[in-house]
Amino acid sequence: MTSAATPVAAASAPLVKRRPPAPVRRKRVLVAIADHSILIAAALAFVAPLVFITLTALMTNDQALSPKLWPHPFRWDNFVEVFREAPLVRYALNTLLYAGLATLFMLVSSIPVAYALARLRWRGRHAAFLVVLVAMMLPPQVTVVPVYVLWAKLHLVGTLWPLILPNLLGDAFSIFLLRQFFLTIPEEYLDAARVDGCGELRILSTVVVRLAKPAIAAVALFMFLYCFNDFFGPLLYTGESPEHWTVAVGLAQFRTLYQVHWNLTMAATLLTMAPVVTLFFLAQRAFVEGVTLTGVKG
Amino acid sequence: MSPWVAGFSVFFGYPLVTTAYFSFTHYDLLSSPRWLGLANYRYLFESDQRIWPSVANTLWMIAVAVPLNVVFAFGIALMLSRARRGVGFFRTVFYLPALAPPVAATLGFVYLLNPATGPVNIALRHLGLPDPLWFDSPTWSKPSLVLLGIWGVGNTMIIFLAAIVDVPRQLYESASLDGAGPLRRLRYVTLPSISPVILFAVVIGVIEGLQYFTQAYVASTIAGGSAAAATEGANSLGYPQESTLFYPILLYQQGFRYFNMGYASAMAMLLLVVSFAVTALIVRNSRRWVHYQGAPAR
Numbered sequence: 001m002t003s004a005a006t007p008v009a010a011a012s013a014p015l016v017k018r019r020p021p022a023p024v025r026r027k028r029v030l031v032a033i034a035d036h037s038i039l040i041a042a043a044l045a046f047v048a049p050l051v052f053i054t055l056t057a058l059m060t061n062d063q064a065l066s067p068k069l070w071p072h073p074f075r076w077d078n079f080v081e082v083f084r085e086a087p088l089v090r091y092a093l094n095t096l097l098y099a100g101l102a103t104l105f106m107l108v109s110s111i112p113v114a115y116a117l118a119r120l121r122w123r124g125r126h127a128a129f130l131v132v133l134v135a136m137m138l139p140p141q142v143t144v145v146p147v148y149v150l151w152a153k154l155h156l157v158g159t160l161w162p163l164i165l166p167n168l169l170g171d172a173f174s175i176f177l178l179r180q181f182f183l184t185i186p187e188e189y190l191d192a193a194r195v196d197g198c199g200e201l202r203i204l205s206t207v208v209v210r211l212a213k214p215a216i217a218a219v220a221l222f223m224f225l226y227c228f229n230d231f232f233g234p235l236l237y238t239g240e241s242p243e244h245w246t247v248a249v250g251l252a253q254f255r256t257l258y259q260v261h262w263n264l265t266m267a268a269t270l271l272t273m274a275p276v277v278t279l280f281f282l283a284q285r286a287f288v289e290g291v292t293l294t295g296v297k298g
Numbered sequence: 299m300s301p302w303v304a305g306f307s308v309f310f311g312y313p314l315v316t317t318a319y320f321s322f323t324h325y326d327l328l329s330s331p332r333w334l335g336l337a338n339y340r341y342l343f344e345s346d347q348r349i350w351p352s353v354a355n356t357l358w359m360i361a362v363a364v365p366l367n368v369v370f371a372f373g374i375a376l377m378l379s380r381a382r383r384g385v386g387f388f389r390t391v392f393y394l395p396a397l398a399p400p401v402a403a404t405l406g407f408v409y410l411l412n413p414a415t416g417p418v419n420i421a422l423r424h425l426g427l428p429d430p431l432w433f434d435s436p437t438w439s440k441p442s443l444v445l446l447g448i449w450g451v452g453n454t455m456i457i458f459l460a461a462i463v464d465v466p467r468q469l470y471e472s473a474s475l476d477g478a479g480p481l482r483r484l485r486y487v488t489l490p491s492i493s494p495v496i497l498f499a500v501v502i503g504v505i506e507g508l509q510y511f512t513q514a515y516v517a518s519t520i521a522g523g524s525a526a527a528a529t530e531g532a533n534s535l536g537y538p539q540e541s542t543l544f545y546p547i548l549l550y551q552q553g554f555r556y557f558n559m560g561y562a563s564a565m566a567m568l569l570l571v572v573s574f575a576v577t578a579l580i581v582r583n584s585r586r587w588v589h590y591q592g593a594p595a596r
Contacts, residue, residue: 036388046391047394131310139573231401231512236554239554247399266405276397280397
């Protein structure tokens with residue numbers, strides 16, 4: 001999980017809009033195209049896979065197995081049929097349970113830890129921060145065997161709980177990001193609250209959480225996306241119990257269960273991408289706001 | 299608040315110690331661990347026919363994919379930083395594939411690159427070029443995965459773009475005054491200025507390379523076309539001819555399909571040592587080529 005907090009809209013050119021006459025505009029467009037030809041070629045190469053996936057998702061199965069690239073006729077029914085072929089709704093609900101609860105638990109546990117690491121002085125906090133860093137860098141495969149054994153003994157293998165519950169003890173990556181943000185909150189705000197007689201818990205729940213809203217939103221978003229995309233975890237714990245599969249695991253089985261139905265497989269693929277892309281466009285503003293709000297520290 | 303931290307360390311420290319213990323035992327989850335001494339390690343280093351292919355595949359992937367990802371991310375970011383128009387649009391286009399969930403993206407690429415009716419091979423045949431078997435060929439399966447990685451390079455690209463935009467203008471101006479052309483400005487101004495970010499991308503890339511799992515698992519099971527349940531997909535792991543058998547895949551197979559948990563733990567210990575060694579090596583060597591500015595911009 002290395003989707004770093006990146007200012008997606010960091011560098012847009014503020015252009016003053018004044019419409020010049022049409023020929024001038026046309027010429028400018030052509031010049032711009034010439035200027036940007038490599039960029040445009042690269043952009044086409046990046047979009048092409050999505051275009052072909054979409055086109056295939058709209059074909060009949062016979063056509064998907066033919067060399068023709070343009071759907072004829074367009075078969076929108078594929079997107080309905082997908083739901084009949086595989087319990088996508090069930091997968092979606094499982095995913096929502098996993099991602100939703102994991103995100104919630106992560107927030108409840110990681111915010112106090114991050115605050116303690118960033119703002120409170122106590123013995124061993126440097127060592128504790130080091131542990132967080134190491135936990136973040138460590139391949140999950142290194143500790144996976146004993147953790148699996150633990151959950152097996154608790155009879156929770158076959159459910160999604162082994163993936164949800166550990167978040168009650170904090171998530172290293174989220175703690176790291178939140179700590180970095182908490183460090184930027186001016187000490188004066190906290191001192192002011194302390195002078196007014198707030199305890200640390202109250203400071204955390206009122207002052208810090210409110211100031212850190214954008215960072216918290218970003219961390220929650222990353223966590224949610226991580227869970228949505230996670231394949232190793234759900235495969236490991238629910239591989240043998242299809243009723244608990246998440247979208248990621250279900251999608252990976254889709255093609256093997258229903259053989260070479262490329263059209264339906266691509267339709268399912270698109271349906272899996274859709275929520276993430278939607279979330280991105282909805283949350284992009286939150287991201288930008290978060291980035292600009294961090295201007296407090298500058 | 300330190301109980302949280304304590305709990306966290308225990309949850310993380312316990313598995314680490316237990317992994318070390320298991321690695322000296324035979325353990326199949328059903329009966330209790332049986333002490334074997336160094337037998338697992340002897341088997342690992344001396345007899346296991348599949349370890350070294352998996353190590354070689356993993357190293358191949360890291361050596362090829364990480365530099366290519368960095369080059370592409372940097373190239374695109376550089377073009378974007380010079381573009382005058384549509385920066386926002388292009389940025390979204392290049393970022394979008396990075397949002398595709400790994401399972402979905404892999405499925406898409408297995409379709410796009412499928413030898414018989416995939417759009418890529420159709421296009422190649424039209425152009426009279428050779429049409430490789432991609433995911434079905436031991437030679438081309440890893441390059442196919444590399445292509446998939448480059449397609450999802452958006453995250454790194456965004457980080458690079460932010461760093462390039464942050465390079466102080468004056469540096470370019472004074473370099474120009476000293477008679478440096480565009481190439482030399484790139485070599486002596488841009489690259490040194492963003493070298494910390496490049497280091498970050500390389501370290502993250504290597505760590506991810508050591509954990510490479512989802513894409514390889516999905517590509518081999520889908521292209522290998524095994525039928526039925528999730529767990530039986532494990533039969534075609536590494537397809538074709540173990541060319542996509544990466545270290546984490548083998549670890550998963552040994553630990554959770556064959557339930558050789560002691561042996562999987564020994565593999566995990568090796569992974570732990572290698573992860574730390576590689577990361578330390580890169581960070582230490584980096585002192586030679588990474589320049590930190592006196593006052594970081596953020």
